[in-house]
Amino acid sequence: MSSISQNLQAVHEAIAQSAQCYDRNPTDIVLLAVSKTFPAEDVVTAWQAGQIRFGENYVQEGVDKIARVAELLGLPVVDGNAIGKPAPEWHFIGPIQSNKTRPIAEHFSWVHSVDRDKIASRLSEQRPAHLPPLNVCIQVNISGEVSKSGIAPDQCAALARQIQSLPGLLLRGLMAVPEATEDESAQRRSFAALRELSQQLTQEGIQLDTLSMGMSGDLAAAVAEGSTMVRIGSAIFGKRNYAV
Ligand SMILES: *Cc1c(COP(=O)(O)O)cnc(C)c1O
Numbered sequence: 044m045s046s047i048s049q050n051l052q053a054v055h056e057a058i059a060q061s062a063q064c065y066d067r068n069p070t071d072i073v074l075l076a077v078s079k080t081f082p083a084e085d086v087v088t089a090w091q092a093g094q095i096r097f098g099e100n101y102v103q104e105g106v107d108k109i110a111r112v113a114e115l116l117g118l119p120v121v122d123g124n125a126i127g128k129p130a131p132e133w134h135f136i137g138p139i140q141s142n143k144t145r146p147i148a149e150h151f152s153w154v155h156s157v158d159r160d161k162i163a164s165r166l167s168e169q170r171p172a173h174l175p176p177l178n179v180c181i182q183v184n185i186s187g188e189v190s191k192s193g194i195a196p197d198q199c200a201a202l203a204r205q206i207q208s209l210p211g212l213l214l215r216g217l218m219a220v221p222e223a224t225e226d227e228s229a230q231r232r233s234f235a236a237l238r239e240l241s242q243q244l245t246q247e248g249i250q251l252d253t254l255s256m257g258m259s260g261d262l263a264a265a266v267a268e269g270s271t272m273v274r275i276g277s278a279i280f281g282k283r284n285y286a287v
Contacts, residue, residue, distance in 0.1 A: 047085060048092035050279045051076070054262075058273065061266035072266060075134055075255075077276030079104065080283045083111035086131065089279065090116070095129050098155075098274050100137030106146045109133055136218075136255075136274060138192050145169045148211070153178040155218040155255050155274075158194045163206050170211030179206055180218040180255045185236045193219065196240050203249045216253025216271070217241050223260065230261040234268035 054074060062069040077098040078086050086097055086108065099105030109131075112118075118130050134153040139162050147154060148169035157163050157179050170177050181202055184193030194202055199217070206214045217240060221233030234256050241251050257265025257273035265273055277283060 045088050045092070046281070047088045047279060050281075051089060051092050051094055054275055054278050057262055057278075058266065061263045064263075065267045067266065067269075071271055073272045075136075075272055075274045076279050077136065077258075077274050078108065078280060079137070079276065081280045083108050083115055085280055086112050087115050090131055094279075096132045096134060098134045098136045098276075099151075100135075102135075102137075102143045102146050105133065105135060106150050109150050141165060148177060151177070153180070153215070155180040156182045156192065157202075157206065158182045158184075158192055160202060160205050163202065163209060163212060167209035167211030176211055176213040178215045179212045180216045180253055181206070181214075182218045182220075183237060183240060185219040185233050185240075186222045191220070191222075196236070199240060200244055200247060200249065203244055203251075207249070214249070214251065216251040216255060217244075218255035220258070221256075221261075225260070227261075227264050230264035231268055234261075234265050234270065238269045 058072050059069045062072060075096045075098045076089055076094050079100040099108065112131055133151045134155060135147050135151045136155045139156055141161055144162060144165040148166045149171055154166065154177060166177055181199055182193040183196055183199055184191050203214055206212050217237055219237045224230060237256055238254060241254055245251055253272055254270050255272045255274065257270045259275050259278035262273055
């Protein structure tokens with residue numbers, strides 16, 4: 044067994060354990076494997092071990108990898124299905140520059156990092172008509188640092204309504220990358236803030252089914268606070284070669 048498939052199994056076990064601990068159904072927590080900086084061959088190894096969803100942070104790297112994985116698997120680049128097995132599903136999770144929206148709209152199924160209306164409008168306009176709407180999470184700056192991406196919590200409802208009005212997008216939920224800390228109660232406070240914001244939007248009539256939160260270092264805290272999608276990179280693929 045490859046170390047990637049062993050790591051995947053360990054991550055699934057960690058999710059199941061946290062789910063049990065916090066009285067949640069493990070099938071309500073989806074695993075997104077963050078493959079940034081790792082080669083297409085590693086994605087194929089993970090896919091062969093049953094992993095379907097992959098996350099990328101950099102547009103060019105992601106687009107190249109999507110094409111290479113499709114080539115390795117002998118799949119059409121978009122929306123392909125291998126015999127009896129779903130094709131990889133690609134999620135864009137990195138910061139978005141407005142001049143880079145087109146390749147994202149054309150090649151990904153999900154975007155987790157929409158944080159302003161200009162980006163939302165461009166993604167909607169540029170989403171090819173033959174594809175289903177792009178699934179979108181709004182990235183929220185939950186810990187309030189100036190340097191971080193993400194919209195301020197008090198501006199989130201307005202952006203959510205705008206996204207709901209755009210034909211090329213389907214609003215799914217909220218995403219956050221809280222400040223890194225090893226203190227589990229601090230991790231939980233950030234994730235709880237995102238969950239509460241999501242509950243508040245739901246009360247205002249905005250339908251959401253996704254809370255994209257939790258990485259390799261704070262998975263348990265995220266599951267405790269209601270994450271429905273954890274974005275795990277290094278615990279699956281190993282240590283990255285350069286800081287990101
Ligand atoms: C890199 C990254 C991850 C995965 O981080 P790990 O600590 O390697 O699990 C998750 N989400 C985002 C937005 C990232 O940039």
